[in-house]
Amino acid sequence: MKRLGDFLISPHGSTEIVMGNTAIVRGMIESGVRVVTSYPGSPTPEIAAAITAISKDKNPLYFEFSTNEKVATEVAFGASINGHLSTVFFKSVGLNVAADTFVQLGHMEVIGGMVIVIGDDPGANSSQNEQDNRHYARLAYVPMLEPSTPTEAYTMFKKAAQLSIERYMPVILRMTTHVCHAKEKVTFSSWTPLPLNHSSRFNVDNGPYIPLTTKLVLPLKRRALEKLAQFAADADTSSLNTVINNNNPLYGIITMGAPFQSLQDVLEETALKPDILKLGIIHPLPKQLVADFLRQHKEVKIVEELDDFIEQQVKALAYDMDISTKIIGKQDYEDWLNEYTPEKVSTILQKTWPHLLADKKPRIPLFHWSPRPAQLCPGCGHRSAFHAIKQALDPNDITVADIGCHTLGIMEPYNMGQVLLCMGHSSGTAAGLSLFNNSRKVVAFLGDSTFFHAGLPGIINAVFNHHNFTLILLDNGTTAMTGHQSHPGVGYNVNGPTEKITIRRVLDGIGITNIREIDAYAQAQLTEAVKAALTEKGFKVIIAKHPCMLKAMRERNAAGKPLPPSVEITTDCNQNYTCVSAFACPTFQHNDDGSIIVHKDLCIGDGSCKQTCPTKAILHKRPKKEDNS
Amino acid sequence: MPEIKMDIYIIGVGGQGIGLLSEVIIRAADYAGFPVRGTDTHGLAQRGGTVSSCVRIGSHAHSALIRTGCADMVIALEKNEALRGLNSHLRDGGTLIYYDTQWQPLLVRLKKECLLKSEDISSECQCRNILEYQIAPTKLSNPKMQNIALLASIAKHNKILGITPLHYELALNDLLEGNKLENNLSLFRSLIAAL
Ligand code: SF4
Numbered sequence: 018m019k020r021l022g023d024f025l026i027s028p029h030g031s032t033e034i035v036m037g038n039t040a041i042v043r044g045m046i047e048s049g050v051r052v053v054t055s056y057p058g059s060p061t062p063e064i065a066a067a068i069t070a071i072s073k074d075k076n077p078l079y080f081e082f083s084t085n086e087k088v089a090t091e092v093a094f095g096a097s098i099n100g101h102l103s104t105v106f107f108k109s110v111g112l113n114v115a116a117d118t119f120v121q122l123g124h125m126e127v128i129g130g131m132v133i134v135i136g137d138d139p140g141a142n143s144s145q146n147e148q149d150n151r152h153y154a155r156l157a158y159v160p161m162l163e164p165s166t167p168t169e170a171y172t173m174f175k176k177a178a179q180l181s182i183e184r185y186m187p188v189i190l191r192m193t194t195h196v197c198h199a200k201e202k203v204t205f206s207s208w209t210p211l212p213l214n215h216s217s218r219f220n221v222d223n224g225p226y227i228p229l230t231t232k233l234v235l236p237l238k239r240r241a242l243e244k245l246a247q248f249a250a251d252a253d254t255s256s257l258n259t260v261i262n263n264n265n266p267l268y269g270i271i272t273m274g275a276p277f278q279s280l281q282d283v284l285e286e287t288a289l290k291p292d293i294l295k296l297g298i299i300h301p302l303p304k305q306l307v308a309d310f311l312r313q314h315k316e317v318k319i320v321e322e323l324d325d326f327i328e329q330q331v332k333a334l335a336y337d338m339d340i341s342t343k344i345i346g347k348q349d350y351e352d353w354l355n356e357y358t359p360e361k362v363s364t365i366l367q368k369t370w371p372h373l374l375a376d377k378k379p380r381i382p383l384f385h386w387s388p389r390p391a392q393l394c395p396g397c398g399h400r401s402a403f404h405a406i407k408q409a410l411d412p413n414d415i416t417v418a419d420i421g422c423h424t425l426g427i428m429e430p431y432n433m434g435q436v437l438l439c440m441g442h443s444s445g446t447a448a449g450l451s452l453f454n455n456s457r458k459v460v461a462f463l464g465d466s467t468f469f470h471a472g473l474p475g476i477i478n479a480v481f482n483h484h485n486f487t488l489i490l491l492d493n494g495t496t497a498m499t500g501h502q503s504h505p506g507v508g509y510n511v512n513g514p515t516e517k518i519t520i521r522r523v524l525d526g527i528g529i530t531n532i533r534e535i536d537a538y539a540q541a542q543l544t545e546a547v548k549a550a551l552t553e554k555g556f557k558v559i560i561a562k563h564p565c566m567l568k569a570m571r572e573r574n575a576a577g578k579p580l581p582p583s584v585e586i587t588t589d590c591n592q593n594y595t596c597v598s599a600f601a602c603p604t605f606q607h608n609d610d611g612s613i614i615v616h617k618d619l620c621i622g623d624g625s626c627k628q629t630c631p632t633k634a635i636l637h638k639r640p641k642k643e644d645n646s
Numbered sequence: 647m648p649e650i651k652m653d654i655y656i657i658g659v660g661g662q663g664i665g666l667l668s669e670v671i672i673r674a675a676d677y678a679g680f681p682v683r684g685t686d687t688h689g690l691a692q693r694g695g696t697v698s699s700c701v702r703i704g705s706h707a708h709s710a711l712i713r714t715g716c717a718d719m720v721i722a723l724e725k726n727e728a729l730r731g732l733n734s735h736l737r738d739g740g741t742l743i744y745y746d747t748q749w750q751p752l753l754v755r756l757k758k759e760c761l762l763k764s765e766d767i768s769s770e771c772q773c774r775n776i777l778e779y780q781i782a783p784t785k786l787s788n789p790k791m792q793n794i795a796l797l798a799s800i801a802k803h804n805k806i807l808g809i810t811p812l813h814y815e816l817a818l819n820d821l822l823e824g825n826k827l828e829n830n831l832s833l834f835r836s837l838i839a840a841l
């Protein structure tokens with residue numbers, strides 16, 4: 018087996034098939050990064066998987082999952098001003114959480130260098146929006162590079178690190194989902210490990226690091242602008258931007274990132290290829306380079322995913338420089354939406370220059386195929402919890418979802434969760450919903466990792482301001498949705514064992530007295546607890562706890578332990594379909610003759626379904642001495 | 647280097663082992679000396695939703711994503727996903743290989759939609775001149791190895807010209823070790839011998 022952890026720290030060069038996320042990690046090691054921090058979120062968690070694949074005693078990187086993106090950014094910043102090259106990475110919306118810290122970074126002399134890796138998610142594959150984080154680069158006066166392939170992710174990371182070290186300024190590497198996850202063969206350079214410098218290099222003379230009052234803030238901002246202007250001037254001749262000359266004086270295209278790859282695919286079909294300016298530096302704009310490119314063409318199309326970030330600047334630049342080239346940006350709202358896949362780019366080019374590409378007619382499908390949304394795993398404790406909670410609620414009550422696997426409770430047949438904003442919003446939103454509201458009970462959900470990430474301020478607010486709602490903490494003992502990362506409540510971090518910070522102790526410490534703790538599989542008890550809580554005044558917390566069963570089954574599998582036998586349907590079944598229609602474990606499926614099948618490939622034999630059958634027709638033969646966790 | 651242009655769209659349900667199957671094909675193509683790229687779609691799909699993966703072999707491929715209606719081959723690990731992949735990505739005249747098992751989608755389980763029949767897939771394939779291979783479920787000791795059953799059939803029938811069983815084995819060797827490697831390799835070999 019080829020071990021990821023081995024070639025990532027090999028002193029020799031090599032060529033490996035890797036995804037963009039993995040390629041970055043080799044870039045970190047070759048660049049001499051020492052400190053890496055993160056909070057898990059798609060599309061970036063494989064960066065952490067690659068870092069932790071390196072054996073502990075040989076790993077040149079200190080790595081941690083911090084409690085949230087803001088803290089992660091602060092840890093990386095602190096390391097950098099102490100002289101260590103650092104990197105923080107997180108998903109698109111993670112930057113909103115980090116923003117308060119992030120917007121200060123451009124004002125600071127990060128003497129060790131600092132690279133911020135952002136995994137943007139055009140198309141909202143796994144996020145609550147598809148925000149375009151290029152705006153943040155402009156907001157904070159921080160340069161941003163954008164690769165379009167794993168190879169570029171690797172080389173651009175190294176370039177970002179080098180620029181950051183040279184100029185004491187943070188640099189953003191903006192990835193998008195299908196650059197993070199694209200796989201290709203990447204050629205890595207050799208690497209000479211440098212001895213670790215243990216000296217503490219923090220020195221106020223490198224600052225100032227205190228941005229307070231006009232007197233201090235304005236000079237810091239001026240310095241940030243000066244650095245950015247220098248960066249822009251150098252960008253004009255940087256090899257990070259490339260011009261592909263197809264000898265087309267008529268048409269040019271400015272593009273970047275994944276859309277550049279899509280564009281090349283689309284242009285395979287046509288002999289009349291426009292020239293292309295591919296930007297690797299997204300912010301600040303290499304003005305001279307863009308101006309020259311505009312001047313060389315009659316019409317220039319800007320193919321950029323999501324917002325009109327480059328378009329606005331190019332149009333302003335053409336106005337300032339008196340360039341009369343026709344600049345074609347976004348033409349309708351569709352151009353603002355979704356990933357720029359090859360078909361999307363093809364559609365856009367057809368709108369722009371109809372004669373350029375052959376028109377492809379979409380095929381009309383013969384048969385309907387059923388959608389298959391994500392769902393809670395077989396045996397998931399959240400399913401039991403939602404099934405039980407639903408019995409306690411009036412259909413008129415209001416349920417507030419939050420982020421985690423339990424968000425899937427919003428799906429049929431549970432329909433638990435009617436409003437969702439972002440990580441940890443549920444307590445705040447529920448508090449607002451409960452004001453001037455005597456007719457409908459408000460129930461908020463929250464997961465355990467999110468509790469520590471952004472949930473606490475809303476909970477403390479509920480206590481502090483005497484709000485009136487019920488919070489149900491769905492505790493599965495891990496950060497399940499993003500791949501089972503640790504969090505402060507589990508008793509270990511990526512580096513070893515830790516003292517568990519239990520949710521219960523935190524809640525007690527805040528002074529919450531109305532707390533109930535119940536195993537999510539104990540459905541009758543949970544229903545009763547929710548019913549009781551709903552009749553009580555004030556802020557009530559119910560902890561519905563059951564370990565993530567996917568994680569438990571994987572651990573069991575890895576340990577070579579067989580799964581418990583699956584459940585069986587006995588002749589007592591009167592086909593009321595509670596198991597399949599209301600409890601809806603994916604294991605239960607329909608047979609043509611109306612009977613129920615237990616899908617053996619899916620059932621994990623935990624037996625939590627047994628209690629849901631009104632005729633007691635689900636038989637669970639538990640082997641002796643078997644626990645169900 | 648021999649010329650090849652082969653876009654393969656792999657589709658199934660989260661948990662069926664799509665990731666391994668696609669990575670094996672990518673690495674096997676590389677061992678065979680072809681330029682190759684690809685990508686998985688992750689998202690929330692890991693939790694029992696549709697997952698797909700693109701493998702693009704040949705120098706024509708720039709994007710890691712295959713355009714809808716342009717795949718030369720669709721490999722599906724489940725029947726409903728076979729129909730989905732057939733409609734979204736397979737070109738007319740392409741090849742469909744699917745494992746004939748059924749994981750009923752949510753709306754089917756909730757009785758809001760009907761069960762899909764294999765004949766529906768076959769009639770669409772006939773209509774569009776698509777070569778259809780249905781891999782009948784064998785008594786695999788571990789359902790997690792259905793992906794290997796598909797791989798064996800692809801290797802046996804030489805469905806990707808230029809990639810031999812040896813290339814697939816080298817790829818498996820890169821990715822697995824210990825018992826898992828042994829079990830997968832022996833299944834792969836026995837299916838090739840038996841098919
Ligand atoms: S990963 Fe764990 S918590 Fe998430 S749905 Fe599956 S069993 Fe439930």
Ligand code: SF4
Pocket residue numbers: 395396583584602603604605615619620621622623624625626627
């Ligand atoms: S025992 Fe099987 S059918 Fe029942 S809840 Fe668990 S996985 Fe689902």
